[in-house]
Amino acid sequence: MRRLFSLALATLTMLTIPLQTFGDEGMYLFNDLPLEQLETRYDFSPTDNWADNLRLASVRFNSGGSGSFISSDGLVLTNHHVASDTLHKLSTPEKNLIDEGYLAKTPEQELKAPDLELNQLVSIEDVTDKVTAAVDENASIEEATKQRRAVMAKLEKESLDKTGFRSDVITLFGGATYHLYRYKKYTDVRLVWAPETKAAFFGGDADNFEYPRYCLDATIMRVYEDGKPAKLEHFLKWDSAGVAEGDLVFVSGNPGRTQRIFTVDALKYLRDSRLPYVLDYLRRKEIMLQQFGLEGTEETRRARDELFGVQNSRKAYTGMLAGLQDPATIAAKQERETALRSAIASDPSLSDAEQAFVEISEVQGEKKKMLGETVSLRSRLFDLALTLVLRAAEDEKPNEERLREFTEAGRESLVQDLLSEAPIYSDLERVKLADELARLLEIRGAEDALVQEVLDGKGPRERAAELVSGTQLQEISVRKTLLEGDQETVANSDDAMIKLARMMEDEYRRIRSINEQLDERERQAYSEIQSAISKVQGNSGYPDATFTLRLAFGAVKGYQEDGKSIAPTTNFQGAFEHEQSHAGQKDFDLPESWQEAKDKLNLDAQLNFVCTADIIGGNSGSPVVNRKGELVGLIFDGNIQSLTSDYLYTDQQARAVSVAGPGILEALRSIYGAESLADSIGR
Structure with missing residues (x-):
């Protein structure tokens, strides 16, 4: 599980681009998608409507992480560990929402987050010429810093006054390019459902950054406007069939930072x-x-x-x-x-x-x-x-x-x-x-x-x-x-x-x-x-990560480790077997709700899967979609081999780890008794 840590992030901000791309490498800008690579490697050409809907269905959490709209009435899907800051703030000595989980059975029971802000990227404008023109090439470093800060603040203020949207000037390609990102903000965000920590972080620190995994690291919230559930035009439909090895998938999220062209x-x-x-x-x-x-x-x-x-x-x-x-x-x-x-x-x-x-x-x-x-x-x-x-x-x-x-x-x-x-x-x-x-x-x-x-x-x-x-x-x-x-x-x-x-x-x-x-x-x-x-x-295609929206792609694919073949998917049956093989270790105890529901669970339902998509911290909570733009999973981690991705991408063993869409629906229906919530997803 990856969450941005502000101390380290604040000092690792000089972000540029890789010299050349390999395999499924790349965290691409939505206004500069890898069309040639997708066509050549996967015989896929995304339409403008496909890309626009995915962009507008994706959100960024100000607490650090990503998410997506999954219904027309404001439902938002993210990770349990992305939502844990809110769960912690909503908890009391009498009710520990992080450990015990939560389900709002009625709209009145949905709990308002005290300070959560979600950002939906609505437009991108290239303002490179305006920024560079405002910085005197002969200025001292101190003066150049002030001039650059001033023009960025000016552009942001003008955009805010004109559109009403949150406006951020983003530095890309190490300062060679500047884009103005405009975001619609949602500040009335309420908790709908969260599982227990025992389900979300099953396996604890021992399994963290490992695979196979059997985690239900998911939480559902809802955005409100004017005191009512927001009415959304753009949200993700839901694929209930599951993924198969070789499937092309896409990740739309906000990777925090990479240093791939660092000298x-x-x-x-x-x-x-x-x-x-x-x-x-x-x-x-x-x-x-x-x-x-x-x-x-x-x-x-x-x-x-x-x-x-x-x-x-x-x-x-x-x-x-x-x-x-x-x-x-x-x-x-x-x-x-x-x-x-x-x-x-x-x-x-x-x-x-x-x-x-x-x-x-x-x-x-x-x-x-x-x-x-x-x-x-x-x-x-x-x-x-x-x-x-x-x-x-x-x-x-x-x-x-x-x-x-x-x-x-x-x-x-x-x-x-x-x-x-x-x-x-x-x-x-x-x-x-x-x-x-x-x-x-x-x-x-x-x-x-x-x-x-x-x-x-x-x-x-x-x-x-x-x-x-x-x-x-x-x-x-x-x-x-x-x-x-x-x-x-x-x-x-x-x-x-x-x-x-x-x-x-x-x-x-x-x-x-x-x-x-x-x-x-x-x-x-x-x-x-x-x-x-x-x-x-020539242009390598993507800048280093800046905690702004990017598109990555890859294939559902297993790998070899220590002479063993690691299958790309896991299921509920595997979770119970994993618990049994670690009997006596408290981090491997599934919650009581799972034990009580075992007989009615579809144990073959997919729970987690891996793919070769290029992710990093900040992608936690990112939706994983198929060629149709339907949600098939939810990024929550990378395996241990992926931790060099800050500096060097490889798909030999490195994998992005997701909660499978069918597993979330199966858990909602069979474990948590949230049939009406499950029915509203994707609609």
Whole structure:
């Protein structure tokens, strides 16, 4: 199961394109589909109507993940682990929706998510000329960063004012191309059905990123407009027959990030510095959350969702690092890079591209120096405080000069997050903040002036307790007052967490400015490399992932592992056999509802399957459709061999793992007694 982890994602944002494609490789833009490849490889030519319906039936979750509309009255299908953030926020000590599951038997029982936003991509506009024209080619890196930020904010604001849609300028091909994406937002999203964790995450951490799998990692929600279920023109019909080996399938989702044209030096930085740093952080957080959960049942529930995300990320990044530590990975990338640089060297007009490789190498050294340079204390209360402090200052500036997340185009989403009704648990906040303060002390040293000011003569635990008890940001009304106030309102606040954020603001801005300038240097360098690639090899067809909508394709296909043939599909019978073969291991205990329904279940119904489609984190919840555009599955994972896909695609063993459409329907009807819900799907 893959969910985007914001710490790592925020620092791996320089996204470009692969040098050439192999097999079913590719995460394609919907305005530049791989028509020739599909025709040549699979004798399939998608029509405009086919592509438009799939695009408009696909949605992005602001919590990190993908989904799809599956009925004309607003039903949305995604993963249980994508929905777990919402399930956690809707849970109480008396009702743990993550573990116990949920079924709304009537519309009145559908539970409103406190802060969930779904984005439907309605249009794409190429604004490359407008962005590049606004950045002076002779500008310093600092000025180029400001100019690029300004024109992007201007374009987004103009689009928002003109259309009313959320408008995001997306950087593609390393800065060689810019597209304006317009999204219709759905902010009234309600929970309809979720299975138990024992079904959704059957096999636990042991089976995570493995195959065969037997998981019902699915959840159904519904979008509302004006207090009523939304009426949708575009949604996915449902195929109930199941898939067969060799079937062509498509994945429409929002892959988070890939680094397939990263230079060898950039990959070595990830291998030797960045990923080990991230893994150390994840292991630390995992232990902290586990220890908190040991204090009691309620503490376990409160920490569960965040702990799952950390554990999942830890396993994913362990696999990514292992892929980079395999000499064959770097050797393969080195071979491609050497060939490209040889072609560049033979053409004097491409001398800037060769210098770009040198520039990227130098940037990696500076990035290494910046590791650990952070004052972001990752607790919900501090995040709220810092956002409110920054917002007050940014609102004093013209829209074009603000930090990206504080421009007018993103204001509604910002407000929705700040005023979320999701519970904040003070005991968990104290533990998280104490650990972050201790980490700040370890990184910067006890004699650091900022550390001394932040700790105020106290130890991390004592100071964290003082800060949490001295803030009122748990109250929505307090956050609303600060949000609606001006810079003076925030400056005069006596709230302890606001004071801490103001104390950290200057250092936060200093570090952020340095990182943004490093990003700009990389952006300009990779843009030069992209131009050289286009001249030497032609357009390779797709940019690296940017957590925006893409189309991937592949075949339902098994593989060989350890001398064994791995079949592409599994069924309910296999789930019960898997449970029996792991008797005594609690992560392999199917829920009671499954045991009670076993006699009436169609045990031959498909439950999971694999295909060769090119996916990555962020594709969780993506619909899998057939040639007719009918839903046949739901992406929820990749196998362990796919974890190198961030850098290098292969379909020898790497596979995308899906919940099968027939399995979802069978479970709804035979296990959960949700016949009416099953009947409404695809209609």
